[in-house]
Amino acid sequence: MNFLQNNKFNTKFKKSFFLVFLMFVLCSCFTTFAQKTYTIVIDAGHGGKDPGNLGNGFKEKDIALKVALFVGSELNKSKDIKVIYTRNKDVFIDLWKRGDIANVAKANLFVSIHCDSHTSNAYGAGTFVLGLRGNKMNLEIAKRENSAILLEDNYEERYKGFDASSVESVIGLSLLQEENLDKSLEIASLIQNNFTFKLKRNNRNVKQDNFQVLRETIMPSVLVELGFLTNKLEGRYLNSKKGQQQMGKSISDAIINYVRNLKINTVIEEVADTNIFDVAKNITEFKVQIASGKNKIATKSYNFKGLKNIQRVLVGSYYKYYYGVTSSYKQALKSLSMAKEKGYSSAFIVAFRNGEKVSLKEVNKMH
Incomplete structure (x- = not known):
C-alpha cells in the first residue's frame, strides 16, 4: 500500500x-x-358561570371541556407526557389562574381550547399565539375571549382597569417573550396543519393576537378556536362526539409530534455541548434577515436588489427572507454589510443551532 x-x-x-x-x-x-417527562397543560375555555358563546344553542364551555378531556386522555397514553387540566369539570376558573396553574407546574406547553362565533356564517378552525399583529377581526375575537375577565372577583385590581371592549386595552397587552414565540408558532402550525390536511377543515390559519390567558403564561402557548358554533353545520359537528374526538385527536397528535421534536433537539444540543471533534462549531449557522412579511416572493436576485442565494422560511403566516447563510460569523458580518449597502438598512444577523434560533450573545461566547 x-x-x-x-x-x-x-x-x-x-x-x-x-x-x-x-x-x-x-x-x-x-x-x-427519553426518560424526561414533558408537562402539558390543557385548558378548557370558559366554564361555570361563564358559558362562552351560545351559537345555535350549543354551549362553548361544554364542547371545550369534552375536547380538552379527550386530548388529555390521548396524551396520557404516552409515558413521557404528564397532563394537567386547568379544569376537568364545569367550574369557572379565572383567566389569571389558568396561566398560574401552568407556571407553577413549570409546564412545557399550554394549550387553551375554545369555539368561535360570528354574526356572519363564518366557519373553519384557527390557532392563535400571542402578539400584536392582529387585524380588526382578530381583535374582536380576542376581546370576546378576554371578556371573561369581567366575571372574576376583584378584576379591576388584578388587571388594573382592563376594559374588554377597548381596543386600546387589548393593544396594551405585552408580547410573549421571543424565545417562546418561535416554539408557540411551531406547535400552532402542527395543530393547524392537522385540522387542514387531515380533517379537511376550512383553514383560518395561524394568527397572532392578544389573549389574556396566553399573556399569563411563561412557556410556549397557543389558543385553539375549533370552529364556529354560530355556523349551524359546523356547530352540529363540534357538538357531536365524532367531531369532538376528531378535533381532539388532531390536537393530541400535534402535541405528541411537538414533544418528539423537543426530544430530538434536546439530544442534538447535548451532543453539541460535548464538543466532540468541534461538533458545536459545525452546527451553528448564521443568516442575515433582510425582510419579513405575508407576501410569498420568489427568491430571485432581481426581487432582492441583486442579492443572490436568498432563503425563504415560513414562520406561522409570515415569510422570513435570509441572505448569506454561513457557519462563519465574520462572513455573516460581511453579508450584513453587503445587505445594508443594497438598501436593507434594518437587516440584522440571526443565529441557529440545530434549526433552533439562538441568541448571538450565546453563540459568540462559544466561539
Whole structure:
C-alpha cells in the first residue's frame, strides 16, 4: 500500500470512527432524555358561570371541556407526557389562574381550547399565539375571549382597569417573550396543519393576537378556536362526539409530534455541548434577515436588489427572507454589510443551532 492509498485509508477510517462514535453518543443521549417527562397543560375555555358563546344553542364551555378531556386522555397514553387540566369539570376558573396553574407546574406547553362565533356564517378552525399583529377581526375575537375577565372577583385590581371592549386595552397587552414565540408558532402550525390536511377543515390559519390567558403564561402557548358554533353545520359537528374526538385527536397528535421534536433537539444540543471533534462549531449557522412579511416572493436576485442565494422560511403566516447563510460569523458580518449597502438598512444577523434560533450573545461566547 503506497502513501496515497494509506492516507485515503486513514481518512476513511477517521470518518467511519467519527460516525460510529457520534451514533453512540446520540443513542446514549436519546436514552437519557427519553426518560424526561414533558408537562402539558390543557385548558378548557370558559366554564361555570361563564358559558362562552351560545351559537345555535350549543354551549362553548361544554364542547371545550369534552375536547380538552379527550386530548388529555390521548396524551396520557404516552409515558413521557404528564397532563394537567386547568379544569376537568364545569367550574369557572379565572383567566389569571389558568396561566398560574401552568407556571407553577413549570409546564412545557399550554394549550387553551375554545369555539368561535360570528354574526356572519363564518366557519373553519384557527390557532392563535400571542402578539400584536392582529387585524380588526382578530381583535374582536380576542376581546370576546378576554371578556371573561369581567366575571372574576376583584378584576379591576388584578388587571388594573382592563376594559374588554377597548381596543386600546387589548393593544396594551405585552408580547410573549421571543424565545417562546418561535416554539408557540411551531406547535400552532402542527395543530393547524392537522385540522387542514387531515380533517379537511376550512383553514383560518395561524394568527397572532392578544389573549389574556396566553399573556399569563411563561412557556410556549397557543389558543385553539375549533370552529364556529354560530355556523349551524359546523356547530352540529363540534357538538357531536365524532367531531369532538376528531378535533381532539388532531390536537393530541400535534402535541405528541411537538414533544418528539423537543426530544430530538434536546439530544442534538447535548451532543453539541460535548464538543466532540468541534461538533458545536459545525452546527451553528448564521443568516442575515433582510425582510419579513405575508407576501410569498420568489427568491430571485432581481426581487432582492441583486442579492443572490436568498432563503425563504415560513414562520406561522409570515415569510422570513435570509441572505448569506454561513457557519462563519465574520462572513455573516460581511453579508450584513453587503445587505445594508443594497438598501436593507434594518437587516440584522440571526443565529441557529440545530434549526433552533439562538441568541448571538450565546453563540459568540462559544466561539
